[in-house]
Amino acid sequence: MGAPLGAWLVARARAEGFDDAEVVPASTQLDDAPRLVEAVGAGRLAPFPWMAETLEQRTDLRRRLPWAVSVLVVVQSYFAGHHADLLDAAALAGKAKVSRYAWGGDYHGFLRRRLRRLRRALLDEAGGGRCAPFLDVDAVCERAWAKAAGLGFVGKSGMLIHRGLGTWTFLGGLATDVNLGPCPRLPVADACGSCTACLDACPTQAITAPHVVDARRCLVTWNIEEAEDARGDAPGMTGHGWAAGCDVCQEVCPWNRFAKRTTEARLHPRAGHVAFGVDDAPTDVEGTPLARPGVEALPRLAARALKP
Ligand code: B12
Numbered sequence: 001m002g003a004p005l006g007a008w009l010v011a012r013a014r015a016e017g018f019d020d021a022e023v024v025p026a027s028t029q030l031d032d033a034p035r036l037v038e039a040v041g042a043g044r045l046a047p048f049p050w051m052a053e054t055l056e057q058r059t060d061l062r063r064r065l066p067w068a069v070s071v072l073v074v075v076q077s078y079f080a081g082h083h084a085d086l087l088d089a090a091a092l093a094g095k096a097k098v099s100r101y102a103w104g105g106d107y108h109g110f111l112r113r114r115l116r117r118l119r120r121a122l123l124d125e126a127g128g129g130r131c132a133p134f135l136d137v138d139a140v141c142e143r144a145w146a147k148a149a150g151l152g153f154v155g156k157s158g159m160l161i162h163r164g165l166g167t168w169t170f171l172g173g174l175a176t177d178v179n180l181g182p183c184p185r186l187p188v189a190d191a192c193g194s195c196t197a198c199l200d201a202c203p204t205q206a207i208t209a210p211h212v213v214d215a216r217r218c219l220v221t222w223n224i225e226e227a228e229d230a231r232g233d234a235p236g237m238t239g240h241g242w243a244a245g246c247d248v249c250q251e252v253c254p255w256n257r258f259a260k261r262t263t264e265a266r267l268h269p270r271a272g273h274v275a276f277g278v279d280d281a282p283t284d285v286e287g288t289p290l291a292r293p294g295v296e297a298l299p300r301l302a303a304r305a306l307k308p
Contacts, residue, residue, distance in 0.1 A: 005126065006070070006180035012121055013074050016114045017264060019165055020075040021173075022149040023180040026061055026068035032144040032154070033059035035211075044214045047221050047229075054139035061140060061175060067130050070180035072118070072173050073142070073149040075160075076111060077262045079168035080104065082251075086274050095275035096305035099220070099245020100168060102289035103269035107170050109287070110266055111135055119174055126178040135172035142171040150185025156210040157198035157249040163188065166256035191255075198249035203240040207249060219246040223301050227293035238307040243276060244293055278302045 006023035013021035036059055045051040057064040061071065078101050083092060101107070115133035123129055134140040143160045146152060152162040159167040192210070199207045206217035215221050222232030224245050231237070240246070250256055262268075272282045273290060281298035285291045293301060 004181045005122075005178060006182075006184070008125065009072055009118065009122055009180060013072065013118055016118060017076075018074040018114070019077045019169070019262075020151055020162060021072060022151055022183060022185055023070055023072050024145065024149040024183040026065075026071050026175060028071075028148050028183075030059065030141065030144045030148060032141065032147065036141055036144070039212075044212070044216065047215055047226055057139035058141045061145075064139060065132055065175045067177040068132075068175040069177050071145055071149070071175050072180065073146045073151055074111075074115070074172050075146065075151055075162055075165065076107065076170045076172070076264070077165045077168055077259070078104075078107065078170060078264070078267045079166070079256075079259045079262055080268055081261060083274055086269055092275055094306070095277045096243035096302040097241055097247075097275045098243055098273055098290070099224075099247050100250075101170070102224075102245050103273050104267040105270075105287055106289050106291070107267065108135060108137070111170065111172055115172060115174060119176075122174070122176060122178060129176060129178045131174055131176040131178070133172070133174050136170070140173075140175075142173070145173065146171050147187070149183055150187055153188045153190045153192075154211060155190075155198070155253065155255070156192045156196065157207060157253060158211060158213040159250060159253070161191070161253070161255045163191075163255070164258075166259040167250045167253055168256065168259055195254060197252040197254065201248050201252040203242075203246070203248055204237060223305070224289070224292055227297040227301060232301075233304060238304050241305050243281075243298065243302045243305045244290060276302055278306070 010021045040052050062068055112135050119131045146160045152160045155161040204217045206214050208214050219242050278299045285295050
């Protein structure tokens with residue numbers, strides 16, 4: 001084994017197609033953990049009771065995986081351009097927009113397969129051991145780990161900002177009992193400065209203070225995660241032009257000016273999945289993030305988004 005295992009695994013993650021990756025000891029104390037506890041306590045995550053139920057695991061990775069020695073965090077860009085690059089003004093008129101992360105195929109399946117391949121490669125190289133992938137739905141506070149691994153800083157929008165990729169990224173990783181060594185990167189300094197573009201632009205004032213996102217007000221809660229819930233029709237929550245997800249806090253972020261388009265074809269936009277109206281909502285949503293709200297909900301979500 002030439003290079004230390006951490007550097008080897010990071011190179012392997014890049015070869016799998018991830019845009020960036022880094023290792024960090026699992027014993028790292030997440031200085032963001034109290035923020036998560038506070039967010040749950042204040043009720044900001046109330047629409048997701050599973051956040052409170054899994055709070056201890058989220059604030060302490062080793063509560064769920066006591067054997068973890070190291071963590072690999074991966075970053076995958078999903079940026080595939082802007083709505084106006086894909087549809088001209090006439091085609092966009094009367095349509096409600098879809099958040100960019102939901103334009104193509106669902107990321108969960110193929111990114112998890114990549115992580116499983118990395119897991120196998122690591123255990124082969126290390127001659128055995130334990131290793132658990134995590135991706136979105138697992139009780140791991142991914143932004144906090146990405147920040148701890150020196151992959152970016154948490155912006156005022158709550159998004160992890162990677163200095164080269166901006167905010168348009170998915171996060172995930174592996175926890176393992178294989179020692180991957182120390183984190184070679186320095187922390188990335190918070191570089192929001194005096195900018196408050198995301199707070200000012202949020203259509204539902206869901207970013208109530210810098211770094212504080214109230215999920216009860218975020219459109220994404222009511223048009224993706226809880227699309228059936230009538231609270232999405234409450235005053236102030238309609239007429240914002242977003243049928244599924246919302247990208248406003250990312251669209252206005254100056255760090256996204258230089259974002260490069262992803263080469264991952266599975267994340268490239270599907271016809272009809274960038275914006276749609278009440279009468280032409282997609283019906284072919286299997287294997288895409290639009291399956292989460294579900295095909296029946298889509299026309300209603302478009303109507304809600306386009307309500308005068
Ligand atoms: C629940 C959830 C949501 C909820 C609540 C969002 C929220 N901000 O809490 C809803 C449904 C609203 C949502 C929306 C979106 N989500 Co979401 N979501 C999650 C999930 C499952 C848990 C997040 C969580 O723990 N929230 C609780 C808060 C308190 O924790 P946090 O946001 O992670 O914040 C931590 C740090 O930011 C830090 N922190 C907080 N405040 C401060 C203050 C300072 C000063 C500092 C330095 C740090 C700091 O401490 C927190 C605790 O460690 C994660 C996946 C995961 N397992 O982590 C994805 C995840 C965060 N979501 C993701 C995405 C892509 C989105 C959307 C962009 C989707 C869209 N466009 O439609 C929006 C973005 C909205 C936003 N501005 O945050 C990505 C984010 C990637 C990135 N680059 O940041 C994740 C990581 C999924 C993934 N695997 O890729 N999401």
